[in-house]
Amino acid sequence: MRRRSFIVASGAVASAFAAPALVQAQGAKDFPNKPITLIMPWPAGSGVDLWHRAMADAAGKLLGQPVIVDNRTGGAGTTGPASMAATAKPDGYTIAQMPVTVFRLPHMQKTPYDPMKDFTWILHTSAYTFGVVVRADSPLKTFQDVIAFAKANPGKFTYATPGAGSSLHIGMEQIAHKAGVKFTHVPFKGGPEGWAALEGGHVMADADATGWAPLVDSGKFRLLCIWTQERSPRWPDVPTLKELGFNLTLDSPFGLAGPKGMDPAVVQKLHDAFKAALDDPKVAELMVKYDYPKRYMNTADYAKFAKQQYDEQREVVEQLGLAKKS
Template sequence: MSRFGLKTIAFAAMLAITGAVLATAAGAQDYPIKPITLIVPWPAGGSTDISMRAIADSASKVLGQPIVIDNKAGGGGTVGPATMAAAAKPDGYTISQIPITVFRLPLMQEVSWDPAKDFTYIIHLTGYTFGVTTSAESQFKSWKDVVEFAKANPGKVTYATPGTGTSLHIGMEQIAAMSGIKLTQVPFKGGAETNAAVLGQHTMLQADSTGWRPLVDAGKLKLLMVWTGARSPNYPDVPTLKELGYPMVYDSPFGVAGPKGLDPKIVAKLHDAFKKAVEDPAVIATLAKYDMVPNYKNTEDYRKFVVEVTESERKVINSLGLAKK
């Protein structure tokens, strides 16, 4: 090939690279130009789904494009983020709510994702109020009743959770270990299923976030304890874990991330929109219905939090003997 031909090919290649770079820059500059998909890795109708819909609606007004909710339940809240990590383009049009299970489950079993490498963390948003409920018709009138029955009947007390490896599962196992009792977990996909399980007395207990609130308020379920640092203003007569002798607070805080390789300019736009959303009075009111409060961390602080919470969870998993072999 002639020297002229080689120069032509090199010039064409340079133009192609320059064009790609400019296109990427323009894409980040103009973002978003179409609807954004927000994966909620829990069933529709639960406290996470309802709160994330409120947050997404507010953020979409800032971004000028709709944010469409895609419920991908399963795996204790890990199926949705794992799907995004494996298949989504890093263009900002697919993002996901990230529960703590994403950091915890890799410590317990082999998974398809690496929380340190496969996500671009955007913003930390809020956390839950967790509680343990039982049927209003149950023999258990207090947590003390549960402990006494469990000591006399090891393994007979069953409890529903939204999945293995969730904060509800790990928290209940810590409580059982401190109480010297054996409880049996029955994992489900989310709050609608755990509500049905305990309401129908298919399980004796339910450990979940405040998707149980309508049933508790209606007198169909009894709330035995909450896992917050102070008593819930909605349930001032219900004791906290600490009051029952367990030195723990569990609120399982969560945020939003995209797949790895997301442009920092896109991350900044998403961060700013979601930050305004959690400051929106309408969003704060929705969160309050489920005893959730904003727990904002910026992008850098959220990355640091991921490292910290992973190490904290490693210690807990090891202490419970649940670490993968």
């Protein structure tokens, strides 16, 4: 009897431990059986928003469930991912676009998330083409003019970005640091607000991704410099930062992630769908339109890259004297 009781008890314990794994496996097998939310930390209608909507549509068709884009702006792109980390279940039904500011802001201030502990990395997708634009009637004809004006008028050169702590803000401050000048930053919640401020004459320049491209191509804005490694084929006459004497390439790479603790099988399904979506014709068309290079990394490589970004951002923040006080 004692031996039989021990066997029964042992079986019950084993079943108790196996049950969660079985449920998880069944959940992964059935995934997805309802719509998936993709948190977009940038405004609706921006280039990055429209591109992710096309990718969500393509991935949703492959997954057999719609992927719904939910815009949650603020915090230089960190509010959306932070809300996901704090409230979303790790079941694969909530994921987010992950801007590089997710790795930067914890070095600048207290954040409600730890980028090295609170996310499950799915895949890396792309990066931005950044540049600095002024109005067509601006007396600043070149970026050298900007530096000369800033040297002669400390703090009077004003520029807009999509937010304090954003890659555009940090990039402009890196440029100012290297040039030995002082700029005045005017943060907004997203690109469209910054472009409107520049059009209205409320700032002297706007540093942003290529959402301003139609305004440049129509002659309303003048593009002074590009932040990529090489000149853009779309604007071949515009110099890179390196050509202007700044040893900087700034493209703010990004990808997709979910909350910590996701089932690897679910991660794989999401990875495969969004990787395939990168080659969808509409997605590829918008990548060209908004100058997003394809920078795919699988789940394991993205996790390694995340740690690299976290360390690199700490160095930049410390260099600029923006590190949070302990």
